[in-house]
Structures are given as C-alpha cells and as structure tokens.
Amino acid sequence: MEVEEQIIRELHQVPRQHYREILDFIREKKKKAGKLISDTALASESSLKKDWLRPEEDEAWADL
Structure with a gap:
C-alpha cells in the first residue's frame, strides 16, 4: 500500500x-x-556566481 493511501x-x-x-x-x-x-538555492548562489557573472555568459544568453 502506498503512503498516500495510508494517509x-x-x-x-x-x-x-x-x-x-x-x-x-x-x-x-x-x-x-x-x-x-x-536556503539551498541561496547557499549555492555564492559558489555559482563566479561562473554566472562572466562576459561569456552574458554573450551566450544575449539572444534569448
């Protein structure tokens, strides 16, 4: 029996x-x-922003 059914x-x-x-x-x-x-998203932001905040990234997304 699935948990949902039990509930x-x-x-x-x-x-x-x-x-x-x-x-x-x-x-x-x-x-x-x-x-x-x-909280997880905020914690990962600081480690990922070094890759996000690059001119190459801006160029890659410019056409969208």
Whole structure:
C-alpha cells in the first residue's frame, strides 16, 4: 500500500474536529520544505556566481 493511501485511510478515521490541526501540520511541512529549497538555492548562489557573472555568459544568453 502506498503512503498516500495510508494517509487517506487514516484521515477517514480521525474525528473531524482534528482536521484543522492536521491541515496546519501539512501546511507547516510544506512551508519548511519550501524554505529548505530556498536556503539551498541561496547557499549555492555564492559558489555559482563566479561562473554566472562572466562576459561569456552574458554573450551566450544575449539572444534569448
């Protein structure tokens, strides 16, 4: 059984008054995942900018 199916099955067994808490939990997990991606992108920017900020790169992308 896939995890998604297990989650849905479990959700159907939870009292409805807990749905808001579950929704908040899911949204918080999504927010943390998005922040992790943003942090990784920011961390890699400094190491990659030495290749990005070159005249050759500007020329290569000039026609786009």
